[in-house]
Amino acid sequence: MTQSREVLAMMDAHTTTFGRKKGCTISRCGVFFLGAFFLISLVVTGLLVYHFAPCLTEKQVNQCDDFFDNSLLPSGKGFSSTPIKKKIDVRLPKAVVPDSYQLWLIPFIWEGNFTFHGEVKILVNVTLDTNNVTLHAADMKIDEGFTNIREYSANSNKTNKIIRIVEQRNDTDRQFLVIKTSDTLSRGKQYMVQLKFIGYLNDYLQGFYRSSYMADNQTRWIATTQFQATDARRAFPCFDEPALKAKFQINIARPKNMTSISNMPMEGAPMPVPGLHTYVWDHYERSVPMSTYLVAFIVSDFDVRRSEDGNFGVWARHDAINQSQYSLNIGPKILKYYEEYFQIKFPLPKMDMVALPDFSAGAMENWGLITYRETAMLYQEGISTSSNKQRVATVVSHELAHQWFGNLVTPSWWTDLWLNEGFASYVEYIGIDAVEPSWKVLEQFVVHELQNVFGLDALESSHPISIEVGHPDEINEIFDRISYGKGASIIRMMDHFLTTKVFKQGLTNYLNEKAYQSAEQNDLWHALTQQAYKDKVLEPSVTVKEIMDTWTLQTGFPVITVTRNYNNNSATLTQERFLLRNGTTKVTTSSLEPLWWVPITYTSEKQLNFKNTQPMKWMKAEHSIILNDLGISSSEWILFNVQETGYYRVNYDRTNWQMIIKQLNKQNFKDISTINRAQLIDDALNLARAGNLDYSTALDVTSYLAHETEYLPWKAAFSAINYLNDMLIKTQGYDKFRLYVLKLLDNVYKQVGFIDKMGDPQLTVFTRIDVLNWACNFGHEDCVGNAVQQFNNWRHTPNPDVNNPISPNLKGVVYCTAIRMGGQIEWDFAWQRYRATNVGSEKDLLLQALGCTRETWLLNRYLDWAITENSGIRKQDVSRVFGSVASNVIGQPIAFNYFRNKWTRLREYFGTSLLSINNIVKSSTRGINTRYELKDLLEFATEHINELGTARRTIQQTVEQAEANIRWIDNNHAIIRDWLQRNTA
Template sequence: MTQSREVLAMMDAHTTTFGRKNGCTISRCGAFLLSVFFLVCLVATGFLVYHFAPCLDENPRKSCIDTTSDSVISTAKAFSTSSIKKKTENLRLPRSVLPDLYEVKLIPFIWEGNFTFNGEVKIIVNVTEDTKNVTLHAVDMKIDEGFTSIREYSKMSNRTRPIEILEQRNDTERQFHVINTSGTLKAGKQYVVHLKFIGYLNDYLEGFYRSSYKVRNQTRWIATTQFQPTDARRAFPCFDEPAFKAKFQISIARPKNMTSISNMPRRGEAKPVSGLHWYLWDNYETSVPMSTYLVAFIVSDFEMLQSEAKNFRVWARKEAIEQSRYCLSIGPRILSFFEDYFKIKFPLPKMDMVALPDFAAGAMENWGLITYREATMLYQEGVSTNGNKKRVAEVVAHELAHQWFGNLVTPSWWSDLWLNEGFASYAEYIGMNAVEPSWKVLEQFVVHDLQNVFALDALESSHPISVEVGHPDEINEIFDRISYNKGASIIRMMDHFLTTEVFKQGLTNYLTERAYQNAEQNDLWDALTKQAHKSNALEKGVTIKQIMDTWTLQTGFPVVTVSRQYRTGAAELTQERFTLRNGTIVTYDEKQPLWWIPITYTSESQLNFNKTQPSYWMKAEKTITINDLGASSSQWVIFNVLETGYYRVNYDKTNWQLIIKQLNKENFRNIATINRAQLIDDALNLARAGKLDYSTALDVTSYLAHETEYLPWKAAFVGMGYFDSMLAKMPGYDKFRKHALKLLDNVYKQVGFKDSINDPQLTVFTRINVLNWACDFGHDDCVRNAVAQFQNWRTTPNPNENNPISPNLKSVVYCTAIRVGGQTEWEFAWQRFLETNVGTEKDLLLHALGCTREAWILNRYLDWAVTENSGIRKQDVTLVFGAISSNIIGQPLAFNYFRNNWARLREYFGTSLLTLTNIVKSTTRGINTKYELKDLLEFATEHKDELGSATRTVQQAMEQAEANIRWLERNHAAIRDWLVRNTA
């Protein structure tokens, strides 16, 4: 502001001088300065007009959105780059001292007004090179520096020579505790580092933290852990990087009326704690070598159920323990299945699974002690939905897969996080299918994982699967769909092009060779290459590294364009990176990427939708030619059979028309269900990116009037969801709703508004989606049924115990009744939320409460979400913001709330930004005006030093918003015209 005041003072002075009637008295110097000043003003004025003035072009379809958006996205990129550059300092530990064994002793004080813990740790370390420095991690704890000692280690005697300590210091920025010694720690020797400390049982759901629940209005407290990726350092000083594997001897002191559990079984009987007669020590067996982020311990008053073999146990609140029986039923079977799949026995003597009242993520794969939020582990028959049951099965399978892929063999650094999460995200489907084969989950992978991640990976601000990270904020940034879903998708692609037999054997070799050690992706590539060559699954001279580096080290994915030569029967295939900004001026920081793409295809004459091994490879080539497709000029061809490859496919106009013709025939099912879903998803997204005209893409979807299968409809609902969010405030929206209801008419009649326990899983899922859309678009029968069922529940005696609504219909009934109702319906559902004992039911109600169209209720709901003791747990705030943001009325309210209450949100969630990152994602998803984008950019610029792990998410949100703006500008008129032509 100072500079502006100076300019105003200059203007006042010049006005006074020029206002004199007796002539000009300005000097040459003054004239020069005045000229410069006016030039600056002109440039500034031009800048403001260019970026913020309304468009003056007479053509109403041409606007200044493009120029404004280009400016915004450029600023966003500059903002992101500067934020990342700030984090590039070296945050890695030196390798001169390596841990071998930890002896950890912790005494948590779990009562109001205290919430601290006393700790002591002895670390036997190996010195690899002479040093006078021991550097480890410690944060948010007070270390008793007067107690700290370093001694030579001897198994024979404790009377070893102490090493004099010169100084100790905390490097707060890097979360280091540095111990400098006067004597040299000699390479090849072992030493014992001994520290005492006091920590804090925080309520940010990270490190060693506190959680609570109520029984008859009495609060019960527990102490639990969440260390991934970098929070073991909040529980005890340690070498908190995944490559620093060591053994652990854990001792936990607990009140006599509580129990404790850790990674390993308890050793012997509990022993009294000196000076604390109401406490007992639980000492645990020494663990196998593992990374710090996998260490876990819990002190609670939970109940326990166990398998017949007594080596598999589930834990939960006494009031919820019966809800863990499904988990106990499938857990041992999935564990046994993975032992057979990997051909490696589970290496620990027991497995515990614990449902926690407060947990930030869905679950955590701590070795031998997996922790869950209640809704992902507990299932109540007659209350929870089929979707809830599937969610429990997939999370259990995911975490059990980690016991091998991630725990037994661990990435050397977080750059290869995807090796953990990508593999577990794929293996969860395999494990689930082993125990619930009737669910057909392997088919669902395409719509739930592969197509789901395409949208994020089509942004320029996406990132490679394997990405360099250093700062903890950067590590947290990559716990996203790229690491999980894209990682899973390219692993599935390998499974198909290598064949499952070769793929599995290669995995077994990799896990056996690297057991209890660390690895990088190249280690996996080497193991798979050797097995592929041995089994003749890959031609000599070609390596998995050669193929897969193009998928893991490059950002994005390709679209393969198929141009048929109908006279000769040949086709030319061309690849390029697919981005949502296609059709606009794009500048990449590097040359256009190319991928090794496995090419599979079938045709109308072949109808072979089972052959998923590649017929051809695009070997990082821009173009290849297939000389004979085996199809006549009047027959369609479809590429990427069962969508096993991680790429989109575009066709020439004639082939699209042949496909559309087939889809509109009675035998449209000749095209495999997965590929029908692929055609819908590809067509709508190719049009969204400007690579296919919308009339063709929408013609592809018209056949849905006859479709009843889940996968194509799921793909369609995602595409229609984008239309819905973009067009909801635009003229002609009624045409879109009318067209959607027309498409839904047949499938609505097929699935009906009645749930049946005998229906296949996919029928149930189809019904839920169809009813949600039909009711949302005002389908009379749907709305009438939903409102009637909700009112019936309201008048039922003791509604907490007697809910007449079928579990699978709850989501549509709750949301619809609350949307068309008012405060009475909302308050009733809120009360049910407060009183239910079932976590999955709480989730359903939290989502439904965001459906109201009453703005004041939504604002109050947002405020309650970040208010202590409101009834909404911190773990559930993301769900609340997401529910409100999916509401046309609620999205701008949620966006403005997060912007205007940033300081409050940061204080409420503390150092953990996981929830904030998810809030950013949900509240910005629907932005499609330059003014909202400008608001977001201003927020990002103002708070760029506070965003932490939300930095990349904010950048992606700005790019997505810019793409939305361009999409409306480019496509709204064409879509409206098509809807007018095709809606009676």
């Protein structure tokens, strides 16, 4: 599954009200426990208030830290990801496992009756004698009178003896359907379980759900699916765990004027549905063995375009089908490339990709039927931006990579979700590079993935890549940057230290050995180790598991501190976990201190070897090592982590830092590779942020940017500058900071200009966009003037919905700047364009820009409209609205107050689909750096702790980040203000 860069934790556990029993009875014992729970809640709340209120009035917030270390809340670390409920085992018993499914579904998708009727036959294998068949079912009404179980004879292909059922019950906490039998189901035999059910086509973008769009002034309805991770059970009773693979034969009834599609090709002609003369049955071929979360089916009136051989199709609304051509161009090419890369043919006879008007994630890798948010699959030449085009290529490449890594071989349990998402998030770059080599995406990986995830992984409340999860809330909250970005980064590191030859062959061996099965990370480590031994890349005493367990089973990552001895040409390297706690970490020999196997690479001023990324030395989970005879003079700089292939930061002694800074300020600063220049900026400013490097040195590193024109170093700089801007924007001396950044931008602004030139390389385009955004945001006169003029020209253009004179790549900066500098007239004009456009990427740009206004009432109205039915803003886009408002210095407190004050309304609007709420919390709390905001957040979290669901970890991370921000202001504001004073005089 792909998540948007802006949407970092995709897919929540969802429930709807459909099919719930109305009313309940409570025993005396239950009354007693409810009373006891109420009293305990009062005590806990009192303790929370007692602890939180006074600690925020101190100069530091150390008392809050003490509270979080000794909290009465479940994990002992404050707002943990574990729901406040008794820990229950949500895994299915393994006495009965599925062999194959036959599924019939009739969705009624006309307005006012969004139900579906279904029947399923599940052929099961019995592995242990049992009197229970336990499977998953949620939010549906089972026809208990119809349920039956029969013994099955594989030889005769018939059902024989009827098994008597004595009880059917729902275990709602586990989302189990338990069928008890009087006859024992015997080990080694097969049985046919048959059920009928009615479900509800919800509008929470989960399970089997409904979506709609407008065409010819009519509402057109769609029935579609999103099952990952635990929502197939909302569409049909099933064994909804990834390891329980089975074959599926799917039958979908649809209105005659619509079409259906599923994972496999259609088989035979449509057949009438008895009693429903407007409906016909579509029957699909039996699938290969696959997990339930990969099953998919859609009923729509979409158009389709196909590749020349007819095996690859793209589907979209009639009015948007022209925007699917780019996906159709690159999709088959990437699929063919992956067949060569993995040395395994695509296992299915066809591939369909569908652009949906409403979709919670970026996309979903359903086998043979990939579903996308429109902005992730559709691209309109002349309207969409270069960034939109790369986004489409990225998501298509990601989902196609999953067809092997995730679909053919599936993690045995969600603990190893990262095996799916980390690999796809790395290999997607390799796939794009095969079809768009001029984009240099393998270089972009460093700033978009590795450096991007460092910020989250530097929090104590981060989590290991491989993490034990059970409850659906826990499963869904690990669809985050750790699983995706960190997973991809350590896989890239492994590709480099094993060599690509060993890496690729090891993957192929693993996929062949585990095809149509499930696996754990140790299975992959074994395959890679055997190939590494064969090619003599690893010593016989070392395994990939020994190395990689330190990266997957531990939280965080190391900073390697290099201290040179300039007399004997040696260097001492030490490692410790890097944390954003402002230098409070200590190097210790405690067994609790995490240590990693770190591949060490380096080059120097005279060597300038930025091509060799194989380890020159390993830090074998040890605190320190000494490198003797570096082969460089004491007057040369040395630089570690070549091409930033290792997942770690590097700090140096002051002398080496000064030599690097001197090199950067020379005319030949490009002797240091582009990636490593980006690394130096990102490392220096974040080491200073954490208190591991003085800010004077870190800011000295940035001074060379006055001569830099390449994308990667500037992207790294803007990410770090963004944090400084958030912290300093309300403080004394902010004018000096803005002046300094504008001074750095002066040369590169002249180089890129305010004209979107045809034929510019992708990275030049991206540099221009970033530079213009920052220049306009800081009031650069030429930038602001150009933006306002271009927007006004558009406003006065006849028929502005058709004729937009603004170059696509400049739209973002033009829209935002003009709306920020203008008032209601500009805002309303942009809103009307948002309502009118048919291009998803254009809607995205306008949604982002509408949050740029400085009119507070407009921002409040915008947030209101975001959670108002039929306002024109789709549920999938609500978190983008909050993110846009919160990124505005005027809007951040508005968004923060809004989500706290309108919490009940938000929950009612999204139901139990906490996906958007989680992302709203993330965006609305960004940049908190005052004690009073933190106090408000803590009070909110305390009051609603049982309602937070997957947002619990987000709250915990936000609180930790806010505490670090408060310390940062106390420790660094004066130092930075003085440095800026000296360097802008």
